[in-house]
Amino acid sequence: MPKVDSKTTGFETRPGKGGETHQQVPKSGPHDAEGHLTTNQGIRVSDNQNQLKAGARGPVLLEDFVLREKIFHFDHERIPERIVHARGSAAHGFFEVYESLAELTSADIFQRPGERTPLFTRFSTVAGGAGSVDTPRDVRGFAVKFYTKDGNWDLVGNNIPVFFIQDAIKFPDLIHSVKMEADRGYPQAASAHDTFWDFISLMPESTHMIMWAMSDRTIPRTLRNIEGFGIHTFQMVNAKGKSTFVKFHWKPKLGLASTLWDEAVKIAGADPDFQRRDLFEAIERGDFPEWELGIQAFDEKFADSLPYDVLDPTKIIPEEVLPIRPIGRMVLDRNPDNFFAETEQVAYCPANIVPGIDFTNDPLLQGRLFSYLDTQLKRLGSTNFHQIPINAPKCPVMNFQRDGHMQMLTPKGRANYEPNSLGEAGEETGPRECPVTGFETAIGRDVAEEQGGKLRIRAESFADHYSQARMFFRSLHPAEQAHLASALVFELSKVGLEHVRIRVLANLLNVDPDLAKRVAEGLAMPLPKASPSAVPVQDFDPSPAVRIINGPLDLDTLAGRSVGVLIADGSDAKALDKLLKAIDSAGARAVLIAPKVGGATLADGSIRKADAQLAGCPSVMVDAVALVLSKEGCKTLLGEAAAIQFVMDAFGHLKAIGHTPESAPLLEKAGVEPDEGVVDLAGFVEAAKTRYWDREPKVRMLA
């Protein structure tokens, strides 16, 4: 008998002759409504379970256009993934400007206080393929497409304010070296291998970036906890044509937070989509991630006063030297409707700028201006990819460009060129240029330099490769310094070529002799002589703003974080509810974890459903843990390796552990040596707002 399953589908479910399931529009209709499955030509399909055959067991007929179209489309579902930044997660949102920036820029987006501009932001890792994991040690891409009234502006940055190379001509070499090695096809999404470090060891200009890349910045806890940087110096140009140099900074409202390396490795196994899931779920539950956009604005005189070149993308201007002016905020408040249509097909391009913003002569930026459009033609298959909804500007687009693969528009009339005089015959003449509102390239500095000869050289002002690397290392919290040194030991331990390790050590000596010594000891290698530096290394003042721990964005908070609450049969319902309420009030998300996903029978006889099964939710998935166990429940878990590991890892990853007195045997079995981060349930929510860095030397041998 057909079954009407109206609650879930509104369709009738009936078995076919071979026992297969057919979900069908009810025979009684309505047949004029939506809900009918069709081919791409709009032909309604009567059977989506069986091919057209000659006889029930006979050969398939070539005329089965329903089958052929379906399989044809499926066969072509994959498109080339991005050559870099292939794995990404994205969301829609808006930018809201705080005040008019008319004195700096004529960009429409920055004129009217409080005005919102829609945007689409994609975060990514760099080296791994589209199907790789979320938590390798890697730079995170931070690309924002602003759909302004004057056209699309793309700010295509990273979560690190500097880059590996100074000249775009080295980009293919850099990426070849970090990707899977050419002959063996591994490692995936990892820089810890010979070819990457071989290249780096020969590129002293990468030293500053290597300091950032080996720091905790490249193992962020979530995508909601990263900063973003435009990296290059750009220009803002006001209505009078006056230009000002700017650097763009995104500051996360939830602060900066990282994982420990051991934690990142374990997350990769427990949930390869950890950061993608986190972003998606936060937005789904209305916990919208937010960043503040700020600028460092400066003139040529200031630029000339700096001991480094502002056109060099391996340098920062420390916030202590030039404070950041907040200019607006970005809120991500809507997930994509379709991953492929939006996250995959979005095409960011640093060349997409709007009147009021302009490039500089940064040689890395200049090369990027060519690369993106070129690669996107290959990736998206047509010059018309700007018409894909996620890429299409939300302002009028009118020109005489025509035709091409996958042209979606149907321009009318004869005017596909200009100048034309078709208007005189009463016909449509099409759009025309506008010297008043059209994009004008800023007449910036370096005009004199541009009049020089054609030179394939690197500017001498780019020659200091070590002073800022030293400044960065010396600005870090001691725990971060130890992580950085250990990361170098880890990566170089995976490098089989000894001469490469020696060359890296020789470069590190220029950064900081103590760092080089720690890494050499960690590798059990003697220290070589320092490599030559093109210019003397300088001791700049430290920049505490680059720190995570105890830095300006190290917020003691539970907001936006997650807490794993372990329960088992016999747990106390009242204590549990009180804790859950406190976690919720602190702005965090409680994840109820039990040995079985169906839940646990609490002491009062009630059944509490779990959010996750213990074996499938190790403590690396959460920011702090609470053990709400009864004596009996705890006793049972003493025989469960997942429970012991849960506690052991939480302790080893320096997380707060709240617990009932009855949970003590589990702490003991997990080797927990109580400290100020191991507390009773009453003190837990406060304790859970931070990690316990002082614990680290007791649980880990760091370099």
Ligand code: HEM
């Ligand atoms: C400051 C230096 C750089 C930054 C911050 C940067 C950032 C990014 C980001 C965030 C993406 C991913 C965009 C997305 O989510 O779709 C990306 C993609 C890409 N980048 Fe870069 N990049 C840099 C340097 C370069 C250079 C020097 C080149 C080449 C000369 C380059 C070529 C590419 C290419 C080809 C893609 C793939 C684009 C696509 O398929 O849509 N990048 N970059």
